[in-house]
Amino acid sequence: MTTDDAGAKSSLQRGIAILRMLADSNESGARLTDIARDLNLTPPTVHRILKTLVEEGMVEADKSTKRYRLGIDLFTMAARAGNPNNLRDICRPIMLRLSATLRDTIFLLVRSGFDAVCLDRSEGPFPIRSFTGDIGGRVTLGVGQGSLAILAFLPDEEREEVIRFNLPRMQGVGILDEVYLRTEIARVRDLGYASRSTGLLPGMSGVAVPVLDREGHAVAALSVGTITERLNEERLPVVVDILKREAAGVCRQLNPFDPVLRRPAAVLGSGAS
Amino acid sequence: MTTDDAGAKSSLQRGIAILRMLADSNESGARLTDIARDLNLTPPTVHRILKTLVEEGMVEADKSTKRYRLGIDLFTMAARAGNPNNLRDICRPIMLRLSATLRDTIFLLVRSGFDAVCLDRSEGPFPIRSFTGDIGGRVTLGVGQGSLAILAFLPDEEREEVIRFNLPRMQGVGILDEVYLRTEIARVRDLGYASRSTGLLPGMSGVAVPVLDREGHAVAALSVGTITERLNEERLPVVVDILKREAAGVCRQLNPFDPVLRRPAAVLGSGAS
DNA sequence: AGAAAGTTTCCGATATACGGAATAAATGGG
DNA sequence: CCCATTTATTCCGTATATCGGAAACTTTCT
Numbered sequence: 001m002t003t004d005d006a007g008a009k010s011s012l013q014r015g016i017a018i019l020r021m022l023a024d025s026n027e028s029g030a031r032l033t034d035i036a037r038d039l040n041l042t043p044p045t046v047h048r049i050l051k052t053l054v055e056e057g058m059v060e061a062d063k064s065t066k067r068y069r070l071g072i073d074l075f076t077m078a079a080r081a082g083n084p085n086n087l088r089d090i091c092r093p094i095m096l097r098l099s100a101t102l103r104d105t106i107f108l109l110v111r112s113g114f115d116a117v118c119l120d121r122s123e124g125p126f127p128i129r130s131f132t133g134d135i136g137g138r139v140t141l142g143v144g145q146g147s148l149a150i151l152a153f154l155p156d157e158e159r160e161e162v163i164r165f166n167l168p169r170m171q172g173v174g175i176l177d178e179v180y181l182r183t184e185i186a187r188v189r190d191l192g193y194a195s196r197s198t199g200l201l202p203g204m205s206g207v208a209v210p211v212l213d214r215e216g217h218a219v220a221a222l223s224v225g226t227i228t229e230r231l232n233e234e235r236l237p238v239v240v241d242i243l244k245r246e247a248a249g250v251c252r253q254l255n256p257f258d259p260v261l262r263r264p265a266a267v268l269g270s271g272a273s
Numbered sequence: 274m275t276t277d278d279a280g281a282k283s284s285l286q287r288g289i290a291i292l293r294m295l296a297d298s299n300e301s302g303a304r305l306t307d308i309a310r311d312l313n314l315t316p317p318t319v320h321r322i323l324k325t326l327v328e329e330g331m332v333e334a335d336k337s338t339k340r341y342r343l344g345i346d347l348f349t350m351a352a353r354a355g356n357p358n359n360l361r362d363i364c365r366p367i368m369l370r371l372s373a374t375l376r377d378t379i380f381l382l383v384r385s386g387f388d389a390v391c392l393d394r395s396e397g398p399f400p401i402r403s404f405t406g407d408i409g410g411r412v413t414l415g416v417g418q419g420s421l422a423i424l425a426f427l428p429d430e431e432r433e434e435v436i437r438f439n440l441p442r443m444q445g446v447g448i449l450d451e452v453y454l455r456t457e458i459a460r461v462r463d464l465g466y467a468s469r470s471t472g473l474l475p476g477m478s479g480v481a482v483p484v485l486d487r488e489g490h491a492v493a494a495l496s497v498g499t500i501t502e503r504l505n506e507e508r509l510p511v512v513v514d515i516l517k518r519e520a521a522g523v524c525r526q527l528n529p530f531d532p533v534l535r536r537p538a539a540v541l542g543s544g545a546s
Numbered sequence: 547a548g549a550a551a552g553t554t555t556c557c558g559a560t561a562t563a564c565g566g567a568a569t570a571a572a573t574g575g576g
Numbered sequence: 577c578c579c580a581t582t583t584a585t586t587c588c589g590t591a592t593a594t595c596g597g598a599a600a601c602t603t604t605c606t
Binding site for chain 2: 010083086096119
């Protein structure tokens with residue numbers, strides 16, 4: 001039983017597996033038969049599950065091409081997911097302020113397992129490339145400044161675990177070897193920010209600061225992505241300073257209980273409904 | 274059997290129902306018992322389904338508070354949804370260009386049932402409020418300029434259906450009555466854009482143009498949201514002109530078969546794997 | 547500390563999902 | 577244009593995975 005297809009049993013699991021598959025083949029969508037083949041399911045089974053998923057609005061079926069893709073309902077759900085501790089809501093105005101002030105693109109990253117995930121992004125006027133790409137994008141934890149800033153400020157054991165797991169995944173993405181990575185991490189911990197240009201995205205640079213919890217461990221990173229010229233010796237310290245200040249502000253809001261007031265600080269709720 | 278809880282049977286449907294519920298109570302997450310109560314399920318059932326969802330990474334359980342919320346895996350997966358015909362990918366660079374050029378916030382809306390959904394957004398330097406709010410946000414189809422631009426250019430029967438369904442939902446959001454709405458729609462069809470300030474968001478205005486398919490029906494809307502001063506008589510026509518040009522460009526890219534070449538135009542696939 | 551509410555495990559009955567086989571629809575080739 | 581082939585969909589008997597009552601266990605509240 002542990003040999004070939006170790007797992008997928010319940011219809012719920014199969015349904016999720018199908019959603020996963022659709023997420024990966026999203027450009028054009030996937031056909032029923034392909035799904036059945038890839039997931040080792042029979043066409044009737046896939047058909048029935050897809051029917052349910054379509055009825056529930058999680059999947060859309062293109063009647064003409066018979067291709068299935070993830071539905072907009074699911075997209076709407078994503079907007080409400082990935083908001084741990086209201087992090088995204090808290091950071092939104094800050095990111096707007098930052099991108100308006102700095103005139104660069106701001107990213108909010110959080111850790112997810114051995115990856116960093118882009119939770120939000122606020123565009124500046126300069127077109128840029130980043131490792132995580134769009135909102136929802138993932139990158140190996142440690143690759144890229146934001147990602148590195150998180151890794152550097154993880155609790156010791158967790159950091160070691162991630163390093164062990166991720167080193168093999170980092171081949172060819174700028175991490176030369178373990179020594180190099182550890183040197184970088186030490187540097188970031190020392191400076192309080194990550195800024196080295198990796199040279200992997202030509203002309204692009206970034207600088208990131210961790211968002212820390214009260215134990216001093218990273219829960220997220222605020223990151224600026226821009227063209228290399230815009231992070232010169234003159235500008236870098238200014239940007240770092242601003243970022244650090246904002247990160248500290250986020251940290252304060254993340255700890256909802258004000259030590260003085262002994263109650264949740266400054267509730268938002270200005271909007272209706 | 275058709276009386277009270279007409280529906281939810283399969284574990285897949287129950288699983289999705291739970292995800293839906295978690296999406297609605299996402300600030301703080303939901304507890305097992307609450308879910309069971311709201312969905313008319315027994316605690317053991319909810320427990321088992323949640324366990325599966327957690328194993329699959331769709332849901333995260335806060336061990337300490339025993340609260341469940343949507344997981345980041347779902348966030349990542351769902352971020353890849355809502356990209357019909359590559360619309361989002363196609364529009365991304367255009368939106369960046371627009372927000373950089375106009376220095377205002379750009380929205381990309383698509384229809385989803387009787388709502389418009391914000392597929393993407395590119396921030397300008399002016400802080401603004403909008404009906405759809407963030408990416409993934411929904412608004413009644415017809416409320417707001419982008420939403421109205423889509424409604425106005427829907428196929429006749431569909432438009433009627435939406436109007437019939439949505440009129441009751443529009444009370445108190447600026448739509449006075451059916452006559453007013455129909456007048457507005459006619460206006461939008463005539464001008465080719467939607468721009469009236471609704472006065473619902475004080476100081477805010479917007480202008481939107483539909484993205485049409487080759488039958489002339491709306492598949493989406495490109496919308497500019499800004500402060501009212503910035504859409505004065507002088508600037509409005511310029512903005513409309515730019516928007517229309519970009520929308521036409523999107524339209525061209527949406528129809529992948531070039532009428533001359535008779536083959537898919539400009540395939541992307543620059544990346545590996 | 548005791549009570550109440552919530553969570554998790556267990557297990558037998560049964561409802562639900564599975565997939566083979568057959569049918570229908572679409573695709574493609576001659 | 578028709579026939580062969582692939583793909584999608586329906587049907588239904590079987591078997592298995594799901595359900596929920598009961599109970600053990602944990603946490604929260606008073």
